[in-house]
Amino acid sequence: MRREMALYMAELREYRQEMSEWRSDVHKRLDSLERRIELVEQRQENPPSSPKVAELEMVVSQLKSELNDRDQEALLTDLDVGNLPETTGENTVHTVTVLATKLGVQLSSADIVFAERVGAVERSPTGDVTAAEERRARRIVVRLARRDLRDELLQAARVRRTLSSTDLGAPGAPRRVYVNERLTRANRALFHQAREECRRLQWRYSWTKRGRIFVRLADGKPVHAIRTEADLTRVFNSANVG
Known part of the structure; x- marks a missing residue:
């Protein structure tokens, strides 16, 4: 049992080191992309709605989402x-x-x-x-x-x-x-928003599973995954229209 625990802890330390290096690399990429967006907007070489700026903003958003997913994986125990x-x-x-x-x-x-x-x-x-x-x-x-x-x-x-x-x-x-x-700060804030929407619209269920956020109107109704604020708008507004 002691040997198994020692091996497990060694693997856990190695995994944390890999996660730390990966997060550092992603943060550098995010900083670089955000600086590029700022420069483009300041120089007004392209209007804010230009395809180039939109593409950079999408990449930044994807990287932030990926970083949050990795951070959440590190909290699975x-x-x-x-x-x-x-x-x-x-x-x-x-x-x-x-x-x-x-x-x-x-x-x-x-x-x-x-x-x-x-x-x-x-x-x-x-x-x-x-x-x-x-x-x-x-x-x-x-x-x-x-x-x-x-x-x-x-x-x-x-x-x-x-x-x-x-x-x-x-x-x-x-x-x-x-x-x-335990959720990351971003997921905790998103889950809070999801619960508030459920209370406001009288949805019965909101829960998390392995760091993922889910909501459901009532028994027998579809389950909706919430990963971004855009999902909140899509799920709850479409439900209101329905």
């Missing part, structure tokens, strides 16, 4: 956990293992690559950090050693949708604890 009570000096790894136990999944500290709070600590108007029971807990991002563990936790969380902070023995008003896939 990650989870996003929200509404877990936050305390000073807490051990987030222990907190996550307790949560897993409540969900019926056996998880040891060796199964967790890292678990940490993200985001700014909420402060009072006077600038002081508010009391632990009064401030909103920051979400925890978790990276697990294996993808099957992440999938097992996600499935268990879907079964126990009503799990609350009270079930974990936390003080204060009960809050529903959620466990989701």
Whole structure:
């Protein structure tokens, strides 16, 4: 087991190195293309709607989409956990293992690559950090050693949708604890927009699977994949017309 874990971690480090080099190369290409677009527009050699500028903008958009897809692939063993009570000096790894136990999944500290709070600590108007029971807990991002563990936790969380902070023995008003896939910043923003549109138009379902965003009006209706803001316009506007 130790040898297998060591081999896995070595492969993971090699994969991260390759991803880092690939991302660096894509960022350089994006910077170069964006500079070319700026130069073309500044010199007014071509109007903004010219085929040359449109082609460059399309290439930049495609590269950004490809970069986002690769970043999402790197998060396939990650989870996003929200509404877990936050305390000073807490051990987030222990907190996550307790949560897993409540969900019926056996998880040891060796199964967790890292678990940490993200985001700014909420402060009072006077600038002081508010009391632990009064401030909103920051979400925890978790990276697990294996993808099957992440999938097992996600499935268990879907079964126990009503799990609350009270079930974990936390003080204060009960809050529903959620466990989701971890998304890139771009996908998180896009998923938020998709959910808002679903609420506004009373669509029943919006969810993610392996970093992909999907929506559906109701049972028996077609499933729509959302990859860009243009997809939001296409899917929801066409639904309104229908």
